[in-house]
Amino acid sequence: xxxxxxxxxxxxxxxxxxxxxxxxxxxxxxxxxxxxxxxxxxxxxxxxxxxxxxxxxxxxxxxxxxxxxxxxxxxxxxxxxxxxxxxxxxxxxxxxxxxxxxxxxxxxxxxxxxxxxxxxxxxxxxxxxxxxxxxxxxxxxxxxxxxxxxxxxxxxxxxxxxxxxxxxxxxxxxxxxxxxxxxxxxxxxxxxxxxxxxxxxxxxxxxxxxxxxxxxxxxxxxxxxxxxxxxxxxxxxxxxxxxxxxxxxxxxxxxxxxxxxxxxxxxxxxxxxxxxxxxxxxxxxxxxxxxxxxxxxxxxxxxxxxxxxxx
Amino acid sequence: xxxxxxxxxxxxxxxxxxxxxxxxxxxxxxxxxxxxxxxxxxxxxxxxxxxxxxxxxxxxxxxxxxxxxxxxxxxxxxxxxxxxxxxxxxxxxxxxxxxxxxxxxxxxxxxxxxxxxxxxxxxxxxxxxxxxxxxxxxxxxxxxxxxxxxxxxxxxxxxxxxxxxxxxxxxxxxxxxxxxxxxxxxxxxxxxxxxxxxxxxxxxxxxxxxxxxxxxxxxxxxxxxxxxxxxxxxxxxxxxxxxxxxxxxxxxxxxxxxxxxxxxxxxxxxxxxxxxxxxxxxxxxxxxxxxxxxxxxxxxxxxxxxxxxxxxxxxxxxxxxxxxxxxxxxxxxxxxxxxxxxxxxxxxxxxxx
Numbered sequence: 001x002x003x004x005x006x007x008x009x010x011x012x013x014x015x016x017x018x019x020x021x022x023x024x025x026x027x028x029x030x031x032x033x034x035x036x037x038x039x040x041x042x043x044x045x046x047x048x049x050x051x052x053x054x055x056x057x058x059x060x061x062x063x064x065x066x067x068x069x070x071x072x073x074x075x076x077x078x079x080x081x082x083x084x085x086x087x088x089x090x091x092x093x094x095x096x097x098x099x100x101x102x103x104x105x106x107x108x109x110x111x112x113x114x115x116x117x118x119x120x121x122x123x124x125x126x127x128x129x130x131x132x133x134x135x136x137x138x139x140x141x142x143x144x145x146x147x148x149x150x151x152x153x154x155x156x157x158x159x160x161x162x163x164x165x166x167x168x169x170x171x172x173x174x175x176x177x178x179x180x181x182x183x184x185x186x187x188x189x190x191x192x193x194x195x196x197x198x199x200x201x202x203x204x205x206x207x208x209x210x211x212x213x214x215x216x217x218x219x220x221x222x223x224x225x226x227x228x229x230x231x232x233x234x235x236x237x238x239x240x241x242x243x244x245x246x247x248x249x250x251x252x253x254x255x256x257x258x259x260x261x262x263x264x265x266x267x268x269x270x271x272x273x274x275x276x277x278x279x280x281x282x283x284x285x286x287x288x289x290x291x292x293x294x295x296x297x298x299x300x301x302x303x304x305x306x307x308x309x310x311x
Numbered sequence: 312x313x314x315x316x317x318x319x320x321x322x323x324x325x326x327x328x329x330x331x332x333x334x335x336x337x338x339x340x341x342x343x344x345x346x347x348x349x350x351x352x353x354x355x356x357x358x359x360x361x362x363x364x365x366x367x368x369x370x371x372x373x374x375x376x377x378x379x380x381x382x383x384x385x386x387x388x389x390x391x392x393x394x395x396x397x398x399x400x401x402x403x404x405x406x407x408x409x410x411x412x413x414x415x416x417x418x419x420x421x422x423x424x425x426x427x428x429x430x431x432x433x434x435x436x437x438x439x440x441x442x443x444x445x446x447x448x449x450x451x452x453x454x455x456x457x458x459x460x461x462x463x464x465x466x467x468x469x470x471x472x473x474x475x476x477x478x479x480x481x482x483x484x485x486x487x488x489x490x491x492x493x494x495x496x497x498x499x500x501x502x503x504x505x506x507x508x509x510x511x512x513x514x515x516x517x518x519x520x521x522x523x524x525x526x527x528x529x530x531x532x533x534x535x536x537x538x539x540x541x542x543x544x545x546x547x548x549x550x551x552x553x554x555x556x557x558x559x560x561x562x563x564x565x566x567x568x569x570x571x572x573x574x575x576x577x578x579x580x581x582x583x584x585x586x587x588x589x590x591x592x593x594x595x596x597x598x599x600x601x602x603x604x605x606x607x608x609x610x611x612x613x614x615x616x617x618x619x620x621x622x623x624x625x626x627x628x629x630x631x632x633x634x635x636x637x638x639x640x641x642x643x644x645x646x647x648x649x650x651x652x653x654x655x656x657x658x659x660x661x662x663x664x
Binding site: 046047155157158185186187188189190191193194197212214215216218219252253255256257258259260261262264265268270273 | 353354469498499500501502503506507525526527528529530531532534551552555556565566567568569570571572579580581582583584586647
């Protein structure tokens with residue numbers, strides 16, 4: 001992360017869904033953050049907080065209601081020519097949560113992985129295509145005999161590896177991983193996370209890692225943003241966030257994770273988040289408390305947080 | 312403490328088109344009164360099947376219990392017929408299922424679903440059962456129980472639904488509560504609430520709980536004793552401190568090592584290589600041998616018995632045999648063995664500051 005080059009800029013992103021004639025759900029409501037080249041940016045929050053919607057909007061699966069997403073300085077949303085869109089699609093890829101639902105059961109592994117290669121014209125002959133697929137399978141820890149099989153012949157962890165191979169096929173720079181390990185067993189989770197970390201080193205990938213499992217996110221991410229009801233409430237380097245959480249919601253979330261340590265668990269006190277305790281004299285804004293540590297707060301709260309962190 | 316349930320050499324098999332799956336291959340454990348026994352393991356390790364066997368919920372005719380006993384109050388549940396089992400199920404032994412979205416009947420009001428068991432087992436009349444249902448909803452922390460009993464499951468959130476499922480399970484004051492991943496589908500903050508609720512209720516009612524989960528954090532939170540299952544067998548069993556601070560089985564090491572702790576930022580997670588064995592053809596010898604970096608020759612030939620580590624702690628690995636070489640557990644596990652608690656104390660401070 002030495003270069004500090006901004007790969008992705010998200011500014012005031014909003015995604016509202018109409019759920020009836022007079023009601024809208026504000027799934028994402030004014031979210032801003034930057035992702036630097038080569039880092040892993042973790043996005044955590046509970047179900048329904050809008051973290052997946054944020055990821056899906058960034059990759060154009062939804063049209064944003066408002067706000068900008070810039071990838072390498074270029075707008076992601078809005079009208080694009082076919083070639084521009086193709087170029088964008090190649091640079092940004094996604095790994096989905098459910099390895100059972102995200103692979104077409106009627107396609108062989110080879111077809112699944114090579115689909116992107118064909119669309120982007122990265123291979124010209126069938127031999128080249130086969131070689132490339134075998135290569136990718138080996139990169140993600142499967143072997144080439146697997147190429148002619150169908151997804152149902154694989155276990156959950158193996159399927160997630162196929163999903164990763166598919167994302168890697170077009171040599172992207174940025175991968176959005178939407179809860180890539182939630183559906184997997186503990187021992188398999190570690191395999192997939194280690195694989196993702198290795199691939200990041202080898203291919204200089206940048207990740208947006210969306211999850212609700214805070215301990216895994218802490219482990220893999222350089223920076224973490226905590227989302228609550230469509231807004232980012234706190235953003236900081238991952239160590240800083242765990243050591244000095246400031247927003248009461250972050251505190252409650254951190255205090256709710258059970259750790260694999262009985263002594264700690266016996267003495268754990270859980271902090272309960274009470275949204276009504278916030279200062280309501282003005283609209284809260286996203287402010288920087290100390291370098292790279294941002295919290296959604298009002299001016300009054302800002303003072304209180306500053307005091308808290310200096311003590 | 313007295314044993315309320317004894318499981319002896321339990322075997323469960325399923326006939327499938329592909330062959331016979333040996334899902335549970337000789338499980339032994341006791342459940343004491345008022346304790347929480349956690350069963351951990353990967354999917355397919357047989358933990359859910361074991362509890363289903365206790366409830367008499369193994370689907371017949373494909374599923375069979377060819378061998379083994381489940382002794383509860385002098386009766387062998389494995390051999391009871393359906394009619395007798397129905398009298399025990401829901402009254403003496405009840406179950407909380409994983410998914411609160413599917414384990415409630417969407418076409419029935421919540422109150423009716425709680426009252427069902429009361430009317431059947433306790434022979435209550437409707438008015439009495441309704442009062443008790445309101446009481447139960449109150450006990451599990453649902454506000455306005457009087458109005459809520461007339462609502463349908465879809466009007467409840469996930470966490471609230473799981474509370475309803477717990478209320479149903481508790482309706483007849485069961486002696487044993489089987490909880491099959493009761494919090495896996497829930498968010499962490501809701502999970503914390505449900506776990507607190509279950510511990511609270513256990514204190515009041517002295518129910519024994521069998522808690523199935525794959526989340527070791529949850530285990531550390533709720534369990535008195537822990538059984539680690541792999542490929543249809545218990546490979547290590549002991550008190551929660553035995554398992555977390557003095558684990559002996561390489562599989563337990565793997566499980567503990569594959570969970571990131573707060574201070575494990577730099578080193579790589581220890582992934583257990585490979586996948587669990589196919590229980591259609593269980594391997595000869597130790598089922599974990601193929602994934603075990605510490606495997607010895609004997610592991611591929613003979614199955615290890617349960618070696619005694621202490622009065623409460625047993626593990627099935629040849630490493631505990633007196634002729635076995637001394638091996639070093641992985642670094643992450645060694646950290647646990649000495650002073651894991653001190654390492655975490657600093658983190659706890661961080662959260663409170």
